[in-house]
Amino acid sequence: MSKKVLAVDDSRTMREMLRHSLSAAGFDVTLAEDGADGLIKLKESDPDVVITDINMPVMDGFEFIENVRKLKELNRVPILVLSTESHPDKKRRAQQAGATGWIVKPFDPEKLVSAVHRVSP
Amino acid sequence: MNLDEIKETFFIECADQMVELETGLNTLVTDGVDIETVNSVFRAVHSVKGGAGAFELTNLVNFAHVFENALDIIRVDLGEATDSRLNLLLRAADVLNDIVVATRDEGEPIECAEITTELAQAFDISEVEEDDPDDAINNFQAVPISIMDLDLGDGGDEDASGDFDLGGGDGAPGFHVSFEPKPGLYLNGHDPQKLFRELAELGSLTATCDVDKMPVLSAMNPDDNYLSWSLVVDTDGELDSNTGEGKITEIFDWVSTECELSISYHAAEGGADGPSDNFDDFIGDDLMDIGEEGEVEGEEAPAEADLDAPLEGAAAPEETPAEETPEAPMAEETPETPIAEAPTAEVVELKPAEAEETKAAPKKVVKKTAQSIRVDSERVDRLINLMGELVINEAMLAERITNTGVALGSEVGVAMAELQSLTREIQNGVMAIRAQPVKPVFMRMSRVVREVCSATGKKAVLEFDGENTEVDTTVIEGLSDPLTHMIRNAVDHGIESPEVRLAAGKPAQGVVKLVAMHASGRIVIEIRDDGAGINRERVLEMALKKGIVSPEANLTDNEIDNLIFAAGFSTAETITDVSGRGVGMDVVRQSVQSLGGRVSITSTPGHGSVFSMSLPLTLAILDGMIVKEADQTLVIPVSSVLETLSLQEGDVTTLGNEDKVMQLRDKLIPIVDVGYELGFAKKRETFTGGTVLVVEGEKDCVGAFVVDSIMEQQQVVIKSLESNYQRISGIAAATILGNGRIALILDAADILSLHDTDANNNLAKTG
Numbered sequence: 001m002s003k004k005v006l007a008v009d010d011s012r013t014m015r016e017m018l019r020h021s022l023s024a025a026g027f028d029v030t031l032a033e034d035g036a037d038g039l040i041k042l043k044e045s046d047p048d049v050v051i052t053d054i055n056m057p058v059m060d061g062f063e064f065i066e067n068v069r070k071l072k073e074l075n076r077v078p079i080l081v082l083s084t085e086s087h088p089d090k091k092r093r094a095q096q097a098g099a100t101g102w103i104v105k106p107f108d109p110e111k112l113v114s115a116v117h118r119v120s121p
Numbered sequence: 122m123n124l125d126e127i128k129e130t131f132f133i134e135c136a137d138q139m140v141e142l143e144t145g146l147n148t149l150v151t152d153g154v155d156i157e158t159v160n161s162v163f164r165a166v167h168s169v170k171g172g173a174g175a176f177e178l179t180n181l182v183n184f185a186h187v188f189e190n191a192l193d194i195i196r197v198d199l200g201e202a203t204d205s206r207l208n209l210l211l212r213a214a215d216v217l218n219d220i221v222v223a224t225r226d227e228g229e230p231i232e233c234a235e236i237t238t239e240l241a242q243a244f245d246i247s248e249v250e251e252d253d254p255d256d257a258i259n260n261f262q263a264v265p266i267s268i269m270d271l272d273l274g275d276g277g278d279e280d281a282s283g284d285f286d287l288g289g290g291d292g293a294p295g296f297h298v299s300f301e302p303k304p305g306l307y308l309n310g311h312d313p314q315k316l317f318r319e320l321a322e323l324g325s326l327t328a329t330c331d332v333d334k335m336p337v338l339s340a341m342n343p344d345d346n347y348l349s350w351s352l353v354v355d356t357d358g359e360l361d362s363n364t365g366e367g368k369i370t371e372i373f374d375w376v377s378t379e380c381e382l383s384i385s386y387h388a389a390e391g392g393a394d395g396p397s398d399n400f401d402d403f404i405g406d407d408l409m410d411i412g413e414e415g416e417v418e419g420e421e422a423p424a425e426a427d428l429d430a431p432l433e434g435a436a437a438p439e440e441t442p443a444e445e446t447p448e449a450p451m452a453e454e455t456p457e458t459p460i461a462e463a464p465t466a467e468v469v470e471l472k473p474a475e476a477e478e479t480k481a482a483p484k485k486v487v488k489k490t491a492q493s494i495r496v497d498s499e500r501v502d503r504l505i506n507l508m509g510e511l512v513i514n515e516a517m518l519a520e521r522i523t524n525t526g527v528a529l530g531s532e533v534g535v536a537m538a539e540l541q542s543l544t545r546e547i548q549n550g551v552m553a554i555r556a557q558p559v560k561p562v563f564m565r566m567s568r569v570v571r572e573v574c575s576a577t578g579k580k581a582v583l584e585f586d587g588e589n590t591e592v593d594t595t596v597i598e599g600l601s602d603p604l605t606h607m608i609r610n611a612v613d614h615g616i617e618s619p620e621v622r623l624a625a626g627k628p629a630q631g632v633v634k635l636v637a638m639h640a641s642g643r644i645v646i647e648i649r650d651d652g653a654g655i656n657r658e659r660v661l662e663m664a665l666k667k668g669i670v671s672p673e674a675n676l677t678d679n680e681i682d683n684l685i686f687a688a689g690f691s692t693a694e695t696i697t698d699v700s701g702r703g704v705g706m707d708v709v710r711q712s713v714q715s716l717g718g719r720v721s722i723t724s725t726p727g728h729g730s731v732f733s734m735s736l737p738l739t740l741a742i743l744d745g746m747i748v749k750e751a752d753q754t755l756v757i758p759v760s761s762v763l764e765t766l767s768l769q770e771g772d773v774t775t776l777g778n779e780d781k782v783m784q785l786r787d788k789l790i791p792i793v794d795v796g797y798e799l800g801f802a803k804k805r806e807t808f809t810g811g812t813v814l815v816v817e818g819e820k821d822c823v824g825a826f827v828v829d830s831i832m833e834q835q836q837v838v839i840k841s842l843e844s845n846y847q848r849i850s851g852i853a854a855a856t857i858l859g860n861g862r863i864a865l866i867l868d869a870a871d872i873l874s875l876h877d878t879d880a881n882n883n884l885a886k887t888g
Binding site: 010017076077092095101102105106119121 | 122123124128131167170172307308309310312315375378495
């Protein structure tokens, strides 16, 4: 059974890029538009790995990750941050929020897929 | 979606972001600086940059990057947002927009070096980073996802079996890693097993699990971690000390703050120099402070950087019972498997430090756009077409029911009435789907004002009102051109130069106000300026010279003002490099008319002018007055009918040769013999007893349309003649009636102007 990935990004372009790259690698992809949407889709889709943007409206990536880690179930799902930001402060912030790994945008599809494999159960 | 489609999506998204950017920047200029708007502006540019990066659109990425850096300075400190900087950002937004468009259309690259330098200087951004395009793009190249980047040597590949060699021992040559996860490692979704697998790809791996800290079951906290590992990776000399440590560090990159980690290298020949039996000594000797890894850890991360610091937060108190347990009840070492199951827990509590972070985190950001879906416009068009068919069919059904003589109050009659009201509701709903606020078009006008100002040295600011007024997208699309021209005109001809304004006791900066509102089923857009108003003498002089009006004509002020819309009025003499682009205001009038709209101007000398445009809310359906004329069924838009009456003996007066006019209260209005005017009927002998529709054309121009009879009023679906046949003057479009017959929809304004031209009326051509 193919592994499920939830990708959260406010940019439709990025969402479609993620879907494109991950589906091609055989993942079952669910998309969400922001952190709040991500929390809903997380419960619906029960993903093996979550990929999230940081800078999003409504609920940003940090808050989203923190909220996931506070869930009763699904709180151990690996969460990869996908962001154009690469400042150490931001990375640390993400790590403190509970992020599993960090990928810098724009991403190389192959590396993205490897990263997902790297953290997926 | 394939990549091309995604790219298309990207540009559509870009267009939205550009509106967001422009709107946001304008808000910052006019309403002052607030962090939410700054964030939304930042996000817009950020999003463009992100997408552009994905498609390797270097120019776009580079400029967006500089833009973003500038915005970041304001984001960090709102006090940095000076007026001059914001105005520079507005200009930069124009350039960014140009680059987006040029990139999309694969046109000539846009020159942006100048504004880039300006931005760099104004925001004091270091040039070194921004000016070298290669450098800038490098900043965005996907930073390698470290582990996957492992460049295994030939030997490495052979060893990359993933098997764990459990036979290795202390003092064995290779890299010695001591790894003690903190509880946070598991909480963040990591799994030591995966890390070990990656280590094993570097060479043969020996893993030893240390269970010394494992407490008795009753003292065990499932959220805590009691296990640590000593790992030896033997790369068989393939990796030297530095390279190997670097690669191992990369593997542990993502967990570096979530574990105690030390790495050391033992050369093969110095086999005796193995790791000490004493685990603590081992750490002590080869302590590798994670904090020193700079790029992974900020220098300002004292808590994580200090290995000696107690485990943070909640983990710390839990540690105590574990340490107090003198002897672990289990075996000292479990060589069987280095892969311990991560402790699982149902409840994860945030560490206090994290909890604080959460509070400090920027809270929900205002989402400017309401919940919305994106639908292919073709689907909506199809729905609207079907809607049109439904309206026609409903009309047919209604007509047939009426023809069978069924009473309105009968069951069938009532059901029909219900159906009609439902259809109308559905129709409103369907039309609402295509309704969009005029805001995006309005926002584009700020740029027009900026450009005209910089070209003419005038000062003007554009203000908005009612920009959220909704109108059909097809109308919006057609708005941009006439609006641009009128705005240009308002600034170029309306607003005076700062000196003149000051001399006239006005503020140096002029105001152009763009207003949208709904009025009697139409949208009215006004462009008000506080400039000098129309120079009537000059306009009249020009019009006389061009033969647009005859010298005998006695025109009201309003009529003179509106001469500027007359065909052929705009001449080289009035063309400046700004508003004159070879087209005059008559082109504006034509394009507004083609949208079924009207345009006029009122002006007060010294106080400014108001361009007023009135447009239908939709181009798909209209309320029509169905009339009969010489056996033909015609439709006159209800919006142009002022009143209906019947002509009595003595109402009609003949002017001059053959022109007939009628007295309408205190006014004489021309009589238009519709069938004759359109050329399908003979001229009427007498108008007495004729049915008259008083219709309104351009600029309060009123006429009396004489027809045989008025049938009814009903909604008709507009079918374009131009796209199906060709344009016929006097006819706006066609429609299909309830009886299945085609009827032409009259363009009242056009017929009036035809009539005027025929009659060689003095005021004429302006209509």
